Amino acid sequence: MDLTFSEEETEFRDELRAWLDANHPGEEPAGDENAEFAWRVEWQQRLNEGGWAGVHWPVEYGGRGATLMQSAIFFEELGRSRSPLPGNGLGLLLAGPTIMAWGTDEQKDRYLNPILSAEEIWCQGFSEPEAGSDLASLKTMAVRDGDDWVINGQKVWTSAAQWSKWCMLVARTDSDAPKHKGLSYFLMDMEQEGVEVRPLKQMTGGTEFNELFIKDARISNDNLVGGEGNGWMVALTTLMNERSGLAFFLQVRTRQLLEDLFGYANESGKIHDPCVADKLAGFYTRAEVLRLTAYRGLTQIERYGQPGPEGALTKWMWSSLNQDVTQYAADLIGPEAITSDSHWSYELMRARGNTIEGGTSEILKNIVAERVLGLPRK
Amino acid sequence: MRFGFDDDQIEIQRTATALLEARSALDRVRENAEAGTDDNGLWTELCELGWPGIAISEDFGGQGFGLVELAILLEQAGRTLPAVPLLPTATAALAIQTAGSDEQKERWLPGLATGEISGAIGVAVNGRCEVAACAPTAAVAVLFDEEGGARLVDLADALVEPVDTIDPTRRYSSIEGPGVELPGDTDAAFDRAISAMSAELTGVASRATELAVAYVKDRKQFGTPVGAYQAVAHMCAGMLLGTESSRSASYHAAWAADADESKLSEAAAVAHIASVEGARDVTSACIQAHGGIGFTWEADPHWFYKRAQLDAQLLGGTSESRARLADSIADRVGAADEADED
Incomplete structure (x- = not known):
């Protein structure tokens, strides 16, 4: 060690x-x-x-x-x-x-x-209105037409789609095959008539993500990745990548919010209220445990080539901590924290999405229960 | 930033796990708890292996390893609850090694390190400790006080009376008597003590999780293992989260004690909070996961619940650690803000 x-x-x-x-x-x-x-x-x-x-x-x-x-x-x-x-x-x-x-x-x-070089921006077309956590039940269809595939369907929660040149698109190429097996992974050009991007307004008022309406869009067969019918496997690579580096960025951001809150408590003198100090110390403990657990996960991957139980826990820990810290910030700071356009009101509202985006906490708990603890599925 | 154990540490962990699982199976824990007895045979064996002195310098008859190695042993002791005074003896020795005078070290460490005598630890208010982890045969106690000091009490000169606590898996006593100050860095001694205890609590939480998971896989209602119900499954996932949080914090504190004293104070406070809260929540959930059976004397979860409750108070509550941690972070943030303004 x-x-x-x-x-x-x-x-x-x-x-x-x-x-x-x-x-x-x-x-x-x-x-x-x-x-x-x-x-x-x-x-x-x-x-x-x-x-x-x-x-x-x-x-x-x-x-x-x-x-x-x-x-x-x-x-x-x-x-x-x-x-x-x-x-x-x-x-x-x-x-x-x-x-x-x-x-x-x-x-x-x-x-x-x-x-x-960021000359070409990318977005990810996985989720659909009827397929959120249950990714294998995607309905967007890709039908072969000569050297092309013709795409019809709808995607949702597509971050950065409004600026994207390309989309990582998972679509069904075989509707007769079992759920996981009929999917393929494409690189879709967003700059074509068949792709319509509609911004989705979030509760923060912002539009980080969009809906994609895809009608007779075309993708060259050269843009199929990993071969026909392997979309599930290819998509899993992508999903595994999503969690690793980002976790370290996010845990630091939460830590900074907490340090800002300590700074506010110092300046306002509220740190001398034992109830405040007690709360902040509890959050700090969780932030520190999150950081350490993320590094333990890394040690595990270095040693054994695959994530241990730590990997499944850190996103859950981070999202609930970020919500609790921003909620407490609102308590401590008062009216300014619930005034539109204030830094803290944005953080408070944005944090609400944390336990949903990138895997809901409920799904993460299922993953921990089934894959780490080996509990039976119903 | 690598948490992996080295070969020696893996070997220590393997040996400790195998030995304690064999020699302190749950029926044995029950036997000692119900009879109020210590497992003297096992204690002798552990002493021959040098366990109480694993973190004590070879100059004083110890093994010359560090707190990480002691934490590995204590985690397994927390998993298996052997009726032996490992935590109090090893921790008393560690405190004397950290903050004792040369004379105190020479007087007490060789006996504690070899297990020839056993030690006690606790917190004293106005010179009296209400509940110390203390075998009836303990020879010396280290009692921490609220002002951050620590006294060494020769139990031959003290009034030691057994106290029946809710935790029958270990012997407890009140201690009252004159003592001498440990003249050295008693904060560092206390931080090592709570770090060591957090390792035991990690083991307690870890076993409670194992017991609950095994039970809910097996127990069927409505024709289905209850672990397939999400309300139960998610509770078990939460137990893993509590256990792993405690483990991360406890390893970090043990490492800081051995390798980076400047990080120890905060790391120990974090470990104290995470392990006490983790173990209390997890052992409570373990009883819940067992349903009615979990509330009976005949089932095993209550041993772990009770140990968690006792450890949670043994070296003072976590409020102290929270206050200290908040002070420390507020100072650090305040200093950084001032530096920014300059």
């Missing part, structure tokens, strides 16, 4: 810190989502120029070839410096690694570089 970073890891962190200090993107543009997104795309371009965009990507694909630990450090430092996630986050975290794992050489040549 060595809970320090190795010399190489410390060097990596220090180099990154220095770079982030010198290249910090500054304040987020307020109020305008298009401007905010453009700001995050510029941020990715700057990261890419510094060689930091595809930290976890292999060197042969233009990445830094970072180890798992370095990748965790990268996301932790990104959060710590209060920098945003890069604009093409879904491309970097999901599309890129999936294409590397399953794509043809032509697909790798064509798609990977513009992901890194």
